[in-house]
Amino acid sequence: MDYISTRGNAPALGFEDVTLAGLASDGGLYVPRDWPTLSRDEIAALAGKSYVDTAVAVMRPFVAGALDDAALHALCTEAYGRFDHAAVTPLVQLDHQHWLLELFHGPTLAFKDVALQLLGLLFERFLGHRDTTLTVVGATSGDTGSAAIDALAGRANVELFMLHPQGRVSDVQRRQMTTVLAPNVHNIAIEGDFDQAQAIVKALFADQEARGRLNLGAVNSINWARLMAQVVYYFYAAVRLGAPEQPVAFAVPTGNFGDVFAGYVAARMGLPVAKLIVATNVNDILARALGSGDYSMQGVTPTAAPSMDIQVSSNFERLLFDLAGRDGNALGAMMTTFDSEKKLDLPPTMVAEAANLFASARVDPDTMAMTMRWAYEHAGQVIDPHTAIGLAAARSFAGGDVPIVTLATAHPAKFRDAVERATGARPTLPSRLAGLFERQERYDTLPATLAAVKDYVLERS
Ligand SMILES: Cc1ncc(COP(=O)(O)O)c(C=O)c1O
Numbered sequence: 001m002d003y004i005s006t007r008g009n010a011p012a013l014g015f016e017d018v019t020l021a022g023l024a025s026d027g028g029l030y031v032p033r034d035w036p037t038l039s040r041d042e043i044a045a046l047a048g049k050s051y052v053d054t055a056v057a058v059m060r061p062f063v064a065g066a067l068d069d070a071a072l073h074a075l076c077t078e079a080y081g082r083f084d085h086a087a088v089t090p091l092v093q094l095d096h097q098h099w100l101l102e103l104f105h106g107p108t109l110a111f112k113d114v115a116l117q118l119l120g121l122l123f124e125r126f127l128g129h130r131d132t133t134l135t136v137v138g139a140t141s142g143d144t145g146s147a148a149i150d151a152l153a154g155r156a157n158v159e160l161f162m163l164h165p166q167g168r169v170s171d172v173q174r175r176q177m178t179t180v181l182a183p184n185v186h187n188i189a190i191e192g193d194f195d196q197a198q199a200i201v202k203a204l205f206a207d208q209e210a211r212g213r214l215n216l217g218a219v220n221s222i223n224w225a226r227l228m229a230q231v232v233y234y235f236y237a238a239v240r241l242g243a244p245e246q247p248v249a250f251a252v253p254t255g256n257f258g259d260v261f262a263g264y265v266a267a268r269m270g271l272p273v274a275k276l277i278v279a280t281n282v283n284d285i286l287a288r289a290l291g292s293g294d295y296s297m298q299g300v301t302p303t304a305a306p307s308m309d310i311q312v313s314s315n316f317e318r319l320l321f322d323l324a325g326r327d328g329n330a331l332g333a334m335m336t337t338f339d340s341e342k343k344l345d346l347p348p349t350m351v352a353e354a355a356n357l358f359a360s361a362r363v364d365p366d367t368m369a370m371t372m373r374w375a376y377e378h379a380g381q382v383i384d385p386h387t388a389i390g391l392a393a394a395r396s397f398a399g400g401d402v403p404i405v406t407l408a409t410a411h412p413a414k415f416r417d418a419v420e421r422a423t424g425a426r427p428t429l430p431s432r433l434a435g436l437f438e439r440q441e442r443y444d445t446l447p448a449t450l451a452a453v454k455d456y457v458l459e460r461s
């Protein structure tokens, strides 16, 4: 399997190189040259398989040429052995039509662990062949940061710089990052929002001096390996609900469009996905883009679901690439326009094609809170604000006979204040986070400029 850039002007890479490369040199994102498929029989054969065996079957085509089955199995066994549920990503039934797919049983209590636990091991394996240090620079709106830090803290040959928007993540999220004092972990609070932090990371990848002096790597979902690992749980859940005979819909709390893009990949691979419901909070650029083609930035509003306070969704570019007929030059021109004008009008043909698989919903704060209450009172489930946005969207699409799975992307204890305000129940911190509020914090604060971050990273690498 080799990987090509969405902007058509970077070298094609194999899986090992694409994992270490992060962003493509032309500013694009790497995608597989072709979408591999699993036949109906191969999907049916996943019934009853463990999470690890499912992961090997689903990821095998993507890692071909870099890892054999035994190596992939060993890595997945180690990565998912750190989850505290034997099913790794268990399904919980809410009513006759709705399920939650709990993705928060990993070390840092959010879905990011599913991919980042594996990515940490892939980095270790691939860097073991090379005499180099990988300088990983990432941006987080709250959850990628702690998951990446957990996966990479103390690892040889990796320095990790993680940018979070100052004051815009929950106290638990911030402390999960800043109380890790490993010497290779550098936390930076950016005086700006997540979009600015993510733009700085991308600008650093485009900076010739930085590229010349550093071997840059990525832990955000710009890294293909992140998305690949997230494809697995769509198969795992759908097969348990009757796929391939029974199509299944998924509602996905969405920010950077990575998680829902993994669902798109599952559909391209042959999983019968009835609908992918893109659920946003009031930062609703994706709901507008998919609903009417209005892909225009309107500034980021802080909400009680801070990890979704995003307007420039990296992975939307991967979908646009397919919708543009995989024409890298055409897509590159579209992204240049978006970067300069902060808006794009998507052609009606693209909107119509996307609508074959995607639906979208914008969920306001009252509906989010009401949905947290509904889950608590009617199904006995305490859910976090992000999951509530997904579930609210799922409930707005209910009807018909297709099971709808909402991705439960974070443990409610990460957002205790918002959950308590909505439900009256204050989630207790799981034992994994015991003592979090007594630990020493360490981080630096920087202005939201490429120059400040670049100097900081170069000085410490
Ligand atoms: C808890 C939670 N839910 C949902 C999302 C949105 O996921 P994505 O950025 O993959 O769209 C995030 C951030 O990525 C998150 O941390």
Ligand SMILES: N[C@@H](CCOP(=O)(O)O)C(=O)O
Binding pocket: 139, 140, 141, 142, 143, 144, 145, 219, 220, 221, 222, 255, 256, 258, 307, 308, 314
């Ligand atoms: N919501 C994310 C933002 C970064 O997304 P990623 O999937 O591209 O890493 C977060 O919690 O940091």
